[in-house]
Amino acid sequence: MPGLPLLIIALFFLLGGIGHFISADFFIMAMPDYLPYHKELVLISGVFEVLGAIGLLVPKTRLLAGYGLIALILAVYPANINMALQPEKYHDISVFLLYLRLPMQLLLICFVWWAIAPERIQHKDENR
Template identity: 35%
Template sequence: MTRRSVGSWVVIIAFSVSGVGHLVNPLAFLWLMPPWLPWHIELIYLSGVAELLAAAGLVARWRFAPLFTVAVLLAVWPANWWFAVNSLGNGDTVTSVIAWLRLPLQIPLMWWAWRSPVKPRKVSPGA
């Protein structure tokens, strides 16, 4: 089996920690939610479950896991963008810098997730 890269482990750990955080303390993520999105708490829980499923899938090398993980990152990108744009006027420079650094960070996370090893397809005899 292909050896897992450091980047793959970074995604697994980040998604595991973040996923648990979303489920244990959803209110901590409420201020990151754009007002135009409905069902804030429900979406926070959903994103936490999705992150944990993605992390578990990458660990288990499920075939769908790399694509699913990239899809999760793409799905949360608009909220991260909204948060970054709206952090500019809040007077908290550290929060604003972190918010803006998160946006380009998603690119290597997507790459590492996409390049994560998966189990080879089983080919039935005679196929």
């Protein structure tokens, strides 16, 4: 049975991934103009969030899923920067929260890293 940190992070990404389909327009609006295929990228990132969440709950895929989610957080970081730089597009979100999201993404990476620590340590020990 996965521990509480894994369940929390899996639920977070599962809900976030589903949100990419339910509220695709919001996520599309966050996409930087220099990226093409906004809708497709939003849907793909939603798929990977859901897959990552499920992968965290399966012991054999947990490590790969954790690394994948960290990569995904880094990949979507430009959208978070874009949101902070264009607060006028997000009337329902305070400017403070738009900027707070930036360091929170880094904390989220740390949380995923910490949640998969047992698998990282086991993998390291197996490869010695």
